[in-house]
Amino acid sequence: MCAFVLVAEDDEKQAELVRRYLEREGHEVAVVHDGSAALAEVRRRLPDLLILDVMMPGTDGLAVTRFLRDGNGSAELARLPVLMLTARSTEDDLLMGLDTGADDYLTKPYSPRELMARVRTLLRRAGGIHPPLPGTDRRILRVGGLVVDPLRHEVTVDGRHVDCTPGEFDLLTVLAEEP
Structure with a gap:
C-alpha cells in the first residue's frame, strides 16, 4: 500500500x-x-x-x-x-x-x-508515499517483451519506451493483467 x-x-x-x-x-x-x-x-x-x-x-x-x-x-x-x-x-x-x-x-x-x-x-x-515492502508485488505486468508499469504509467516493448494515450494505456493494462 x-x-x-x-x-x-x-x-x-x-x-x-x-x-x-x-x-x-x-x-x-x-x-x-x-x-x-x-x-x-x-x-x-x-x-x-x-x-x-x-x-x-x-x-x-x-x-x-x-x-x-x-x-x-x-x-x-x-x-x-x-x-x-x-x-x-x-x-x-x-x-x-x-x-x-x-x-x-x-x-x-x-x-x-x-x-x-x-x-x-x-x-x-x-511524505505520504511509502516504498513497497520487500517481497511485495509492485504490480509491474510482463507479457513476453511487453512491460506495463501502472505505478509509473510506463509501457516498454523489448526495452523501448512506447508512448500511449490514456485509453491505450488502460487497454494494455487490462490485457496484460489477463494475457
Whole structure:
C-alpha cells in the first residue's frame, strides 16, 4: 500500500473511476459522497491525501477545506494535502479553491494520468508515499517483451519506451493483467 487516500465525490461513477485509478497505483482508498461524511472519515482515520469535489450536497468542498485548514486544534488536519477535483473551472473558482487552502486544483474533464501525477506529487511533498515492502508485488505486468508499469504509467516493448494515450494505456493494462 503506498498511501491512504480519501475521495469525497458525490458523483458515484466519477468516484469509482478515481478509486480504480488510485488502487491501480497501489493506494488504499475510501470513498464518501458528501462533505459531512468526508469530515467524519478524516476524524476516524486521517488520510495521507484528500481528493475533494467542490460541489457536494450539504457541506461543500470549500467548507471542508476551511474546516481542515483551521486545524480545529489539530496540526495534522491543517497539514492534510487536499486536491480539489471539480467541474468548476473559472479562474475565480480556481482562486477561491486555492485561497481556501487546497494544495492543488484539477478541473473535470481531466486526464487520469495527470490526476495520478498530481497525486504522486502531493504525496511526495507530504511524505505520504511509502516504498513497497520487500517481497511485495509492485504490480509491474510482463507479457513476453511487453512491460506495463501502472505505478509509473510506463509501457516498454523489448526495452523501448512506447508512448500511449490514456485509453491505450488502460487497454494494455487490462490485457496484460489477463494475457
